Amino acid sequence: MTPRAIVVMGVSGSGKSTLGALLAERQRAPFLEGDAFHTDASVAKMRSGQPLDDEDRWPWLDRLGRAIGEAAEAQGLAVAACSALKRSYRERLEAAAAMPLMFVLLDADPHELAGRMASRAGHYMPASLLDSQLSALERPGPDERALILDAHLPPDRLCETVWAWACERPV
Template structure:
């Protein structure tokens, strides 16, 4: 499988259970850049809240988004892939403020499929009970945001292939 180098930092986004932690490393490998797991940037207080089934507030998310933004800024021009739910436009704007060249891959899919996948996860702090709050918070990518939507139906290699193809389409000059 051929690597496709990119100088962009790609943020793999979407609600819990869409496969950010699975697709992110696969995408990074295909792009030949490092991967960072967004959950690792959460302060312990955020993890404790989510583990208890309490959705995070915007205020809770700020230190997390800023930490991801610092990582993205350090990788700007070098490339990288990081996972982050980035559910709201304001969160994506905050990431872009730290690293203006970020590009988003929004993993999307049928709620029933996502819930099914979440129910089979082991060792993750995000309970299925928070999925409704994730969908309620989600503001999909807007037309003026650098990014692509990728459906999560199918296997990880298929989804990753669609993500790579979609990212390539962004880099082609429009005519």
């Protein structure tokens, strides 16, 4: 079986981690939480309300991409959650993974996202950074292996839709 990897992407509060973990659990695949690959300095920067710049993101994307590729090679399938806001970030992840990646963008209304972020306990990403993430977001183009879904749908339904889509895609 050719290894595959799915990256659930979107801005903070869109439900990336929830969907990614559920999808990985259902497919008995490793789940990689992109937030876990940030350096302490990057987490501190975001916690203080400062958005990351590309110089902060490149090494993070490289670490996460390598881990995705290694997990997919070892297990046949890997699922990750990562903002992957820009096309260049998705390309960097894919290059580091050394394999084609499938992306799933969870799309939601900014007011809903802000509400979700405000209700999260213990997360380092303040709601004040949501606008910077939304302005940085480059929606996947038709030439990318990407699916765009409404983040308001129930996680079970999202999971089923993603898996059906992934199974239809050639690797």
